[in-house]
Amino acid sequence: xxxxxxxxxxxxxxxxxxxxDDLPPVLGGGDGGRPDPGSPDYGARLRRxxxxxxxxxxxxxxxxxxxxxxxxxxxxxxxxxxxxxxxxHDWIPVQLPTLLFLINTCVLLLSSVTIEYARRQLARQxxxxxxxxxxxxxxxxxxxxxxxxxxIVLGLCFLGGQWLAWRDLASRGFYVATGPxxxxxxxxTGGHAVHLLGGIIALLAAGAAVVLNxxxxxxxxxxxxxxxxxxxxxLLWIYILALLEFAR
Amino acid sequence: MVAQESHQHAAPQGFIRKWVFSLDHKVIxxxxxxxxxxxVFVGMFxxxxxxxxxxxxxxxxxxxxxxxxxxxxxxxxxxxxxxxFFVLTTAPQGGFGNYFLPIQIGAPDMAFPVLNMLxxxxxxVAYVVMLAAFFVVGGAPLHGxxxxxxxxxxxSSGPGEGLGADxxxxxxxxxxxxxxxGALNFITTTLDMRAKGMSMWRMPLTCxxxxxxxxxxxxxxxxxLSAGILLLMDRNxxxxxxxxxxxxxxxMTGHKGGSPLLWQHLFWFFGHPEVYIAILPGMGVAxxxxxxxxxxxxxxxxxMVYAMLxxxxxxxxxxxxxMFMSGMSPYSAFAFSIMTMAIGVPSAIKTFNWLGTLHKGxxxxxxxxxxxxxxxxxxxxxxxxxxxxxxxALDIPLHDxxxxxxxxxxxxxxxxxFGIFAATYYWFPKMFGRMMNEKLARxxxxxxxxxxxxxxxxxxxxxxxxxPRRYSQLTELQYLHPLxxxxxxxxxxxxxxxxxxxxFVSNLFWSMFKGPKASDNPWEATTLEWTTATPPPHxxxxxxxxxxxxxxxxxxxxxxxxxxxxxxDPATVAAH
Numbered sequence: 175x176x177x178x179x180x181x182x183x184x185x186x187x188x189x190x191x192x193x194x195d196d197l198p199p200v201l202g203g204g205d206g207g208r209p210d211p212g213s214p215d216y217g218a219r220l221r222r223x224x225x226x227x228x229x230x231x232x233x234x235x236x237x238x239x240x241x242x243x244x245x246x247x248x249x250x251x252x253x254x255x256x257x258x259x260x261x262x263h264d265w266i267p268v269q270l271p272t273l274l275f276l277i278n279t280c281v282l283l284l285s286s287v288t289i290e291y292a293r294r295q296l297a298r299q300x301x302x303x304x305x306x307x308x309x310x311x312x313x314x315x316x317x318x319x320x321x322x323x324x325x326i327v328l329g330l331c332f333l334g335g336q337w338l339a340w341r342d343l344a345s346r347g348f349y350v351a352t353g354p355x356x357x358x359x360x361x362x363t364g365g366h367a368v369h370l371l372g373g374i375i376a377l378l379a380a381g382a383a384v385v386l387n388x389x390x391x392x393x394x395x396x397x398x399x400x401x402x403x404x405x406x407x408x409l410l411w412i413y414i415l416a417l418l419e420f421a422r
Numbered sequence: 423m424v425a426q427e428s429h430q431h432a433a434p435q436g437f438i439r440k441w442v443f444s445l446d447h448k449v450i451x452x453x454x455x456x457x458x459x460x461x462v463f464v465g466m467f468x469x470x471x472x473x474x475x476x477x478x479x480x481x482x483x484x485x486x487x488x489x490x491x492x493x494x495x496x497x498x499x500x501x502x503x504x505x506x507f508f509v510l511t512t513a514p515q516g517g518f519g520n521y522f523l524p525i526q527i528g529a530p531d532m533a534f535p536v537l538n539m540l541x542x543x544x545x546x547v548a549y550v551v552m553l554a555a556f557f558v559v560g561g562a563p564l565h566g567x568x569x570x571x572x573x574x575x576x577x578s579s580g581p582g583e584g585l586g587a588d589x590x591x592x593x594x595x596x597x598x599x600x601x602x603x604g605a606l607n608f609i610t611t612t613l614d615m616r617a618k619g620m621s622m623w624r625m626p627l628t629c630x631x632x633x634x635x636x637x638x639x640x641x642x643x644x645x646x647l648s649a650g651i652l653l654l655m656d657r658n659x660x661x662x663x664x665x666x667x668x669x670x671x672x673x674m675t676g677h678k679g680g681s682p683l684l685w686q687h688l689f690w691f692f693g694h695p696e697v698y699i700a701i702l703p704g705m706g707v708a709x710x711x712x713x714x715x716x717x718x719x720x721x722x723x724x725x726m727v728y729a730m731l732x733x734x735x736x737x738x739x740x741x742x743x744x745m746f747m748s749g750m751s752p753y754s755a756f757a758f759s760i761m762t763m764a765i766g767v768p769s770a771i772k773t774f775n776w777l778g779t780l781h782k783g784x785x786x787x788x789x790x791x792x793x794x795x796x797x798x799x800x801x802x803x804x805x806x807x808x809x810x811x812x813x814x815a816l817d818i819p820l821h822d823x824x825x826x827x828x829x830x831x832x833x834x835x836x837x838x839x840f841g842i843f844a845a846t847y848y849w850f851p852k853m854f855g856r857m858m859n860e861k862l863a864r865x866x867x868x869x870x871x872x873x874x875x876x877x878x879x880x881x882x883x884x885x886x887x888x889x890p891r892r893y894s895q896l897t898e899l900q901y902l903h904p905l906x907x908x909x910x911x912x913x914x915x916x917x918x919x920x921x922x923x924x925x926f927v928s929n930l931f932w933s934m935f936k937g938p939k940a941s942d943n944p945w946e947a948t949t950l951e952w953t954t955a956t957p958p959p960h961x962x963x964x965x966x967x968x969x970x971x972x973x974x975x976x977x978x979x980x981x982x983x984x985x986x987x988x989x990x991d992p993a994t995v996a997a998h
Contacts, residue, residue: 222533226610233602236644244652244663244684253679254667264679351660354679
């Protein structure tokens with residue numbers, strides 16, 4: 175690191191990166207153009223929350239990667255049949271309630287659209303907040319459509335639809351422990367449902383922030399991050415459905 | 423999503439907000455540290471019981487009574503689990519990482535303080551659930567810290583495999599969630615909260631090690647969580663992920679078609695990176711301390727970072743070397759073997775650089791330095807047996823012998839613990855504002871170094887001589903009789919080593935209240951934690967935001983007024 179050649183003291187501007195100024199910082203930090211960390215600046219908080227979400231999606235991905243690899247391994251695994259003394263494959267493809275799953279998919283994708291509207295609506299409101307406080311300034315008719323509430327309703331509809339799908343599976347004799355394939359159907363759809371429920375709770379928290387009169391910008395951060403999470407959940411659902419349909 | 427506003431909060435006043443449900447990363451770090459301190463004594467006590475039982479199998483212990491074979495297996499399980507999860511994962515990362523990562527990068531707190539608090543209290547819940555396994559019907563589980571199926575997947579497979587094993591799995595799952603929250607916080611903090619001028623390449627190696635450890639945890643703990651969920655389903659819902667067709671006590675289990683190997687794959691995909699989660703922070707601390715106490719810049723700073731990154735990357739490609747015995751295609755075994763031995767390269771780079779840092783340094787043999795040198799010593803002695811076990815042809819005879827515990831205790835157990843000790847002695851003045859007693863620290867160091875070598879070095883020999891692992895009694899086996907003398911010696915060494923830790927704890931608590939007052943920078947070190955008050959104020963820098971001008975290890979810079987240049991000192995132009 176340090177070299178042993180004589181150093182020449184020289185005043186440098188405070189924003190200098192010293193001897194490493196040939197190396198750009200990898201991400202964030204280290205530059206002078208941004209507000210200090212920990213400042214009340216909402217832009218910094220939003221960026222930090224989005225970064226946190228991006229990091230948080232990694233273990234969720236890993237969880238489902240692990241489930242997928244278990245699925246594929248288990249699917250190809252032969253098992254010993256004591257009645258015939260032979261090695262057989264015991265993987266019975268589950269008859270999925272495909273139509274119901276497709277309807278649920280549409281509901282979830284629709285909710286992804288509505289949460290995007292909710293996210294943009296709040297972003298606009300935050301941006302216009304300072305202008306609105308100027309007396310005599312009118313912004314025309316800003317949409318008050320309850321996108322957030324609609325998203326929560328659609329999310330609950332999706333979970334209800336999933337519940338119906340599980341009931342449907344059970345009525346046709348596919349329970350959690352019936353066979354390896356049905357275990358995985360419940361595991362993957364159930365795992366997804368639990369994560370989506372987390373998103374609904376976050377949206378309810380954003381709704382509670384209205385009641386508790388928290389700053390608009392705080393609500394915006396919750397909704398923004400949850401919206402990205404929600405889109406991820408929609409993608410994850412499409413992946414799970416494709417896995418269950420096409421890799422039966 | 424949570425806790426955006428806590429940076430602006432004033433220092434909390436009430437006891438509960440200040441010391442129990444604190445949002446301050448320093449208090450949370452101390453909470454993690456003391457949780458690990460209680461855990462290490464529980465784990466050490468269990469290992470002492472095992473060592474005593476091995477040489478006096480018929481001894482009736484006061485209060486505990488006779489140790490039955492199943493009790494011995496539950497001691498093995500709980501010792502391993504508590505040490506790996508609640509000491510080696512918790513203390514270096516949760517404890518010191520939480521306390522010093524924000525200070526060393528010049529941040530007022532972690533990125534998400536509420537998440538940080540939740541992470542600690544979730545860990546605490548996991549710890550309580552884990553300890554509860556001792557006190558349920560049937561006692562603690564028998565399946566070892568690796569929880570191999572089918573033993574771990576059937577309620578009826580042994581005395582501890584009922585409720586005790588369920589509690590064990592639940593505790594591990596809760597711990598995964600806690601670690602994921604922690605890792606998320608560490609990564610976001612490192613990327614987003616660095617002070618002005620603190621580029622990634624100016625971070626102390628400790629910060630790099632916590633950052634890389636957090637990435638490993640982020641990728642690994644999700645997989646362990648998934649494995650735990652599947653195991654709980656097999657045990658309680660009747661699925662067959664890990665359970666093949668089989669009988670137990672003459673009864674059909676009702677499961678069929680699952681694969682115990684699937685558990686091993688999922689577990690070791692987590693388990694091997696976990697080894698590096700335990701040791702990487704120790705490497706960071708050793709680098710920091712060796713540089714400071716040699717009064718020299720760390721030799722090959724960037725090589726150190728790249729070595730840690732490649733150890734982390736390779737760590738995800740070698741899990742199969744734990745499974746040579748489980749049956750695997752020779753081609754896969756070959757690939758895993760080559761990958762494993764490749765880890766020797768970055769490890770050797772690190773060792774070379776540590777020795778290069780010491781070379782021609784003006785070494786100050788103070789207690790943190792002793793432990794850092796001890797770390798290097800143990801890292802080499804423990805690491806050298808790694809390439810043996812990486813080869814299937816050698817691993818197969820050695821796998822279920824005492825050779826393996828000898829290997830991983832030296833490198834993952836004792837070396838990582840020496841990292842924790844070095845960190846404790848190094849940062850104690852900053853954390854508590856007082857100095858630890860140097861004489862007691864030296865006694866502690868030499869007793870621990872010699873003691874642990876006396877316990878774990880002979881294990882390699884015992885393994886080569888054929889002494890199996892996890893056997894509760896060795897005295898009944900004729901061919902092991904010549905080894906009993908050595909086993910007795912190891913037990914005495916273990917007793918001495920445990921006693922030496924009482925010196926450490928006395929020193930810790932005595933110095934906390936009675937030690938001489940420490941200055942702000944007692945070791946004449948350069949990183950940011952030494953620029954602030956001792957102990958640091960609530961927002962770490964007392965309202966200031968540090969601006970960084972220099973690299974982390976600018977010691978003995980020619981032309982500088984002192985033999986060290988703080989990171990915040992005005993910039994000097996040094997030639998490349």
